[in-house]
Amino acid sequence: MIQSVGRAARILKALGSESARLGVTELAERLGLAKATVYGLLRTLEAHQLVEQDLETGKYRLGPALLQLGNAFLDNNELRARSLLWAETLAGRAGEAVHVGVLYGPNVLLVHHVFRPDNSLQILQVGASIPWHACALGKAIVAYLEPAARDELLAGTLPRLTGRTLTTRSALEAELERVVDGGVAVEDQEAIVGEAGLAAALFDNRGAVVGAIGLAGPVERLLPDGPAAEAVAAVKEAARGLSRELGAGRLAAPGAGA
Amino acid sequence: MDAACVRRWLGEVAARLEAERDFLTQLDAAIGDADHGINMHRGFTAVMARIAAAQHSVPGQLLKLTGRTFISTVGGAAGPLYGTAFLQAGEALGEHERFGPRLLLDALRASLEGVQRIGAASVGDKTMVDALTPALAAYQLELRMGGSLETAVSGAREAAAEGSRATIPLQARKGRASYLGPRSVGHQDPGATSTALMFAALEQAVLADRSQRFAAGAKRPVSGP
Numbered sequence: 125m126i127q128s129v130g131r132a133a134r135i136l137k138a139l140g141s142e143s144a145r146l147g148v149t150e151l152a153e154r155l156g157l158a159k160a161t162v163y164g165l166l167r168t169l170e171a172h173q174l175v176e177q178d179l180e181t182g183k184y185r186l187g188p189a190l191l192q193l194g195n196a197f198l199d200n201n202e203l204r205a206r207s208l209l210w211a212e213t214l215a216g217r218a219g220e221a222v223h224v225g226v227l228y229g230p231n232v233l234l235v236h237h238v239f240r241p242d243n244s245l246q247i248l249q250v251g252a253s254i255p256w257h258a259c260a261l262g263k264a265i266v267a268y269l270e271p272a273a274r275d276e277l278l279a280g281t282l283p284r285l286t287g288r289t290l291t292t293r294s295a296l297e298a299e300l301e302r303v304v305d306g307g308v309a310v311e312d313q314e315a316i317v318g319e320a321g322l323a324a325a326l327f328d329n330r331g332a333v334v335g336a337i338g339l340a341g342p343v344e345r346l347l348p349d350g351p352a353a354e355a356v357a358a359v360k361e362a363a364r365g366l367s368r369e370l371g372a373g374r375l376a377a378p379g380a381g382a
Numbered sequence: 383m384d385a386a387c388v389r390r391w392l393g394e395v396a397a398r399l400e401a402e403r404d405f406l407t408q409l410d411a412a413i414g415d416a417d418h419g420i421n422m423h424r425g426f427t428a429v430m431a432r433i434a435a436a437q438h439s440v441p442g443q444l445l446k447l448t449g450r451t452f453i454s455t456v457g458g459a460a461g462p463l464y465g466t467a468f469l470q471a472g473e474a475l476g477e478h479e480r481f482g483p484r485l486l487l488d489a490l491r492a493s494l495e496g497v498q499r500i501g502a503a504s505v506g507d508k509t510m511v512d513a514l515t516p517a518l519a520a521y522q523l524e525l526r527m528g529g530s531l532e533t534a535v536s537g538a539r540e541a542a543a544e545g546s547r548a549t550i551p552l553q554a555r556k557g558r559a560s561y562l563g564p565r566s567v568g569h570q571d572p573g574a575t576s577t578a579l580m581f582a583a584l585e586q587a588v589l590a591d592r593s594q595r596f597a598a599g600a601k602r603p604v605s606g607p
Contacts, residue, residue, distance in 0.1 A: 141564030234561075245407075247415045252561035285556055287500045316558055317459040317501050342457050 131157065132165050136186065139175060145183035198250070201226070203326065203335045204235040206369050211238045211337060214362040218355050220341040221246070222362075223321070225261040226334065227269075228253065230280050232262040240341065257296055257314075258285045260321030261336040264309035267300040268325050268333035274300070289314045308356050309336070313343055320346040322355055324363035329371030337363050383531070383591065384480045388441045391587035392433060392448060396426040398579050409572040413559035417458055418572040425456035425464070440479050445489075446472030459557060460573065463497055463510065470496035483531040490518045490538075501556060508554040508566065510573035517542035517581050532592055535585045542581040546574035 134155050139146060148166065152159045166184055169175040173189035198204055207224045215222040215238040224236035231253040239246045256262025256277060266274055282291045290296050303309045311321035323338025338359055339346060346355055399406075399422050406419030429451045433444055449469030453461055471489035475481055481489075494514050503509040505516075520541035524534040549571035554560040559571070 137564070141567050245416050245420075247411060249415075249558075249561065252558075253563055254561050283555075284502045285560070287498075287502045289502065313462075313500075318457065318462045319459070 128165065131155065131161070132169060135162065135165055135169065136174065136190070139184060139186050145178055145181065145185045147181075147183045151184070194251075198235060201235050203370070207236050207326075207337060207366055210362045210366045210369075211236055214337065214339070214358055215239070215241055217358045218339050220339040220346065220355070222337065223249070223261060223323075223340050224335060224337045225254070225259075225265075227256060227262070227265050230256055230277055232256055232259055232265070232336075234261075235335075254315055255283055255285065257282050257291070258289050258311070259315045260309040260311035260323035260338045260340075262309075263296075263299060263303055263311070264323040264325045264336040264338065265333050267303035267309065268327070285315050286313055286317050288312060306356075307360055308351065309338070310347070310351050312347055318343055322346055322351055322359050324359050326363055326370060327367045327372040331372065334370065337366060383441065383482070383486065383588065385439060385441050385444060387587055387591040388444050389433060390590060391584050392426070392429060392444070394583035394586050395580050396430050398583055399423045399426050399576070402576075402579060406572050406576055409570055409575055412569040413554065413562055413566045414572060415458070415558060418460060418576065421456045421458050421460050422464075422576055425452045425461065428455040440475075440477055441481060442472045442475035442477060444472070445469070445475060448472070459501075460576075463501055463573070464576075466496040466500055467493035467514075483525055483534055486531070486534075487518075487522055487525060490514075490521060494518055503556045506552060507556040508549045508552040508559060508571045508574070509556050510571070510577040512549050512552075512571065513542040513545040513574040513577035513581070516545040517577070532588055535581070535588045539578075539581040539585040542574075542578040546570060546578040549574045 135151060138151060138154055146154070148159055148163050151166075152162045155162065166175055170177060170187070173187040175184050176187040177184050203226060204224060211222040211224055219241060221240040222238040223234050225232040225234050234249050234252045234254070237249045254262065256266055266277055269277070278293045278296060282296070283289075284291050290299055307324060309321075309323045311323075313319060315321075319340065320343040321338055321340045323336045325333045326335045326337060328334045339355055346352055399419075403419035403423040406422060407416055408419075410416050410418035429448045432447055432451050433439070436444065436447055439447065445468050449465045449467070449472060452468060453465030455461070456465070470492040474489040474492040475485060478485065494511070497503070497511060497514065501509065501511070503511040505512055517538040520537040521534045524537040529537070547570065550569065551567060552571075553564055554562065554566040554571070557573070559566040559569075
């Protein structure tokens, strides 16, 4: 490991975790480094536009080059690139917000988000990280993981996010079986009170699960009396179409049957 | 407290939510989905219309009506959470026409329990519980030390405001803000903020109630024979 690169990464993460800007002294204290060291690192990062200095206060904040890198990360995500059209179509058909996510450790990372098409003010959730066991996307993905990978996640920490989060291995195992049986994962206020989700897994040309696409919205609309049949059909169709595009071809994806 | 005082409280909450609507939405835009102010305002506008039509309700019924209205009109997490809080408080007050500081303590406790049952949040998770819990504790402590309803609600107001400000350095562990991980640090929680607003409104309603009763009491001898 290169020490200075590690330190530079810690500076970026510190600046990324606060809305406030940080000065050299604050950063040095927080990271337990000498001020001169931090200053040198900041000057180098600044030269690459990874941080920038506020001229009035002299404090540092994240720089514009990070936005370009973040966008490049998203652009290079093939799943996201391919999902754009399908996600847009699904949002229009269901009248709800659409999320596309991939598994990243024990969390689902949202790589794409289409707003609910009703002109209301909404906040882009791309980059959000949601514990897999609490959301429809995560359950849809994990249901189709190889047994070893699935077991590892089931044996990990399963934090409670609401009164309805499933937090035991046995409850989640039964839930994952339901996902495979129905071809759709249901989230009933398990991540956020009042919010529901419906999601289906996405497969590549080897039939391996690579992510999930789904709807997110108010529980009374998505699960009026159990999952809304039309919404479930729309999610499954989008997942099937997108999987085909990802190369799943005519290989019958588990649970993706009509 | 009686039904008139409860109405005054709810009216004061509605007025404050109208004034703070954009501020709450702004807080929510930073770490949530930018609808808290709008949702709370819409909910309380509906509440005011419904309780105006409920002429002869006792305090418990008014609060239950508030809770039901909230659940049916407010989207997001605020609807079920605040709805449950008001419903539980209403249940605790039962059919009493008037209630004192002890019953209000029961109502506040029932609210917190209801919120925690559906939200599973603890103090420090950066949610409304961070305002509600210290408010309840301060209220209870004030009563134990022999304080009045007035001093107890003042203590609760102060503790709730302090609790909401104390959410700023916290990393969210519940709600949409938790999806942001460390990026949620440095922002005040909108739910804790609206809870603090409700305690400020409660204090104002209780103090206004008292000064009105003093005024009425002072008038009587004058207007008497």
